[in-house]
Amino acid sequence: MTRIRRLPDHLVNKIAAGEVVERPASVVKELVENAIDADGATITVDLKDAGRQLIRVSDDGTGMAPDEVDLALTRHATSKLATDSDLEAIATLGFRGEALPAICAVTRFSVLSCERGSETGTLVRGEGGAVAEKLLVAASPGTLVEAQDLFFNTPARLKFLKSAQAELAQALRLVQAIALAHPAIHFRLTHNGKPVLNAPRAGTLRDRLGAILGFEQASKMLEVRGTLSGVTVSGLIAPPQLSRGNRDAITLIVNGRPVRDTLLTQALLDAHRPLLARDQFPVALLRIDLPSREVDVNVHPTKAWVRFRAPRLVQEALFTAVQAALRSPRVVQSQGGLAAAGDADHVVPVPSDAPPAATTDDRQPRLFGEDPARAARQPLAVPGAALRPARRARPRPGRAPEGVVAHAGRAGLRGRRVRRVHGAPPRRSRAAQGGGAAAPDRGAARRGGREPARRDGAVAPPGARLRGLPGCHQGARPAPAR
Structure with a gap:
């Protein structure tokens, strides 16, 4: 040794x-x-x-x-x-x-x-x-x-x-x-x-x-400014329609030092998510100024990463300042709500006294509503609310989502799904509509001439077909629409 x-x-x-x-x-x-x-x-x-x-x-x-x-x-x-x-x-x-x-x-x-x-x-x-x-x-x-x-x-x-x-x-x-x-x-x-x-x-x-970057693009940027408990956030962000496909256009500066911070970047993305698609990222130049004692830069050899004494406070200050800039009339008029952004899976926390949620006839969530004057009075998020947006529950595997009707065929369930508009009545046969004779019941031959049973226990007349009922696997395939 x-x-x-x-x-x-x-x-x-x-x-x-x-x-x-x-x-x-x-x-x-x-x-x-x-x-x-x-x-x-x-x-x-x-x-x-x-x-x-x-x-x-x-x-x-x-x-x-x-x-x-x-x-x-x-x-x-x-x-x-x-x-x-x-x-x-x-x-x-x-x-x-x-x-x-x-x-x-x-x-x-x-x-x-x-x-x-x-x-x-x-x-x-x-x-x-x-x-x-x-x-x-x-x-x-x-x-x-x-x-x-x-x-x-x-x-x-x-x-x-x-x-x-x-x-x-x-x-x-x-x-x-x-x-x-x-x-x-x-x-x-x-x-x-x-x-x-x-x-x-x-x-x-x-x-x-x-x-x-060019004065034309700089003139389109929105000004960001806000202060929360001694943390000042200032800078410029681009309107949502000028987003990018990667994060290279995000620049974060802490006390004059360009840094990389995962939590601050996530807070910035959460503030934009109602207005951006999931695969889009904002163009942002943000400065975070706070007392030197509240940030530790001696955590990495290249000083590219920093740590905050109160990271949650810094995230909330950035989140609030960016959302205040996104409530400007320029963004409201250009976006017109969440539907324009093309991503309805992201929802922003709202106050408890906010207006009631949309009905089933209006399932597309909106960010500001139809009235711009009302939008200016309606906040985007609750101060101190969770920064990560809630996501809409997705259907479980193997279970057909709402509004989807599965039809059976000659060899049992074919796995074919037909999507109906929410609230629309099921399609009826030509016989039920009085438009002519119904097609022969193919299932009757397999049942040996027996009459098909209806769900209410009554016996349907010969040749009748059961269709248009969610979850019904007894009838034949529906005739094509004419």
């Missing part, structure tokens, strides 16, 4: 890089977040070969002093945490001090940084986490980080990268999400020297969305 020993720093950095750096988009995310924390007003991302050959991120932020550049390349060195209490109320995007050393451990890197108010910057070059040279050069305020030949010393990780098109799409999607979270910052993204994204500084979230 080998003895326990301390791992060297370069091997520790490689192990840490396996958790933080998964693909080129991971490098872009960490470097862009550092630039935001440094108060950068303009952030530029340059990629070559989708980040395999080169990832360059530059900003015009506060920069670093010469002695801080060396310290920034070591693990667990950060300017964002000082005491234990700071970890319970994280207000920055980065805080661990692991990203930059992890990136340098698997790339050939160079870091150039200059403090504000200075004209001399510090340039550090190296590869595999080891510094090769350090120079003082003329530079403008800000920081520039270059990462070349990603995974050059870990070929196994390099083999698992996807195509250049897929990696570029992932990096673009990530930069777009960060740009939507910070509209006051100018973002640029280029690939092989060609511009891919240019999002100038925007005064409103709608303007930033227009720069990314």
Whole structure:
């Protein structure tokens, strides 16, 4: 058995890089977040070969002093945490001090940084986490980080990268999400020297969305705004008719950080379900702002997932704010009720003093009713009600649903079902309608000439047929309608 020993720093950095750096988009995310924390007003991302050959991120932020550049390349060195209490109320995007050393451990890197108010910057070059040279050069305020030949010393990780098109799409999607979270910052993204994204500084979230997705679509978005017990929900959602077939158009931002949260996504879907088909998903850009102490971002290596102290409160705040936006006149007039959405299986919880349910003659549930004025007064859900909508009970296997008549034939029950309109009388034979002679009773021959028995115990005349009665399996098949 080998003895326990301390791992060297370069091997520790490689192990840490396996958790933080998964693909080129991971490098872009960490470097862009550092630039935001440094108060950068303009952030530029340059990629070559989708980040395999080169990832360059530059900003015009506060920069670093010469002695801080060396310290920034070591693990667990950060300017964002000082005491234990700071970890319970994280207000920055980065805080661990692991990203930059992890990136340098698997790339050939160079870091150039200059403090504000200075004209001399510090340039550090190296590869595999080891510094090769350090120079003082003329530079403008800000920081520039270059990462070349990603995974050059870990070929196994390099083999698992996807195509250049897929990696570029992932990096673009990530930069777009960060740009939507910070509209006051100018973002640029280029690939092989060609511009891919240019999002100038925007005064409103709608303007930033227009720069990314197009101003025509941004102008159709509905504004969402609401506050519940200190949780503020704001953003934009598209009308139901602009839905998508997947969840890629849903962006959730918690305290300026794009995150993925299953419960918040479900609350958003539940708020839309009365207006969307089951296989459709909304287009949404939602910001959730709450005190830093009420959310824990230190639960995942990439900080993509978060936990809330009161998750139910956050879900209810999002659910209520989105439904309030969906009650706008634009949605009411365009949808006209649940029937327009094409999905009647989803029902929203309603207050106990709501109007009585529809009768059997009006089985299609409606969301707002026929009168728009009445719709504005009728809430969509009870505050605090269950977020998952109730579903209509479905028929048990082997039992014919209501309104379906099974007919028997020559060889017994054929399994053939005929659907009737609810409330319509059963079809009668031509003989019962006085329209001519009835067809000969085929079952009489099998019964040896016996007269067919009726359900009321009386004996039917010869040649009469029993049909149109639900569950009746004695008569012959009905004649085709003329």
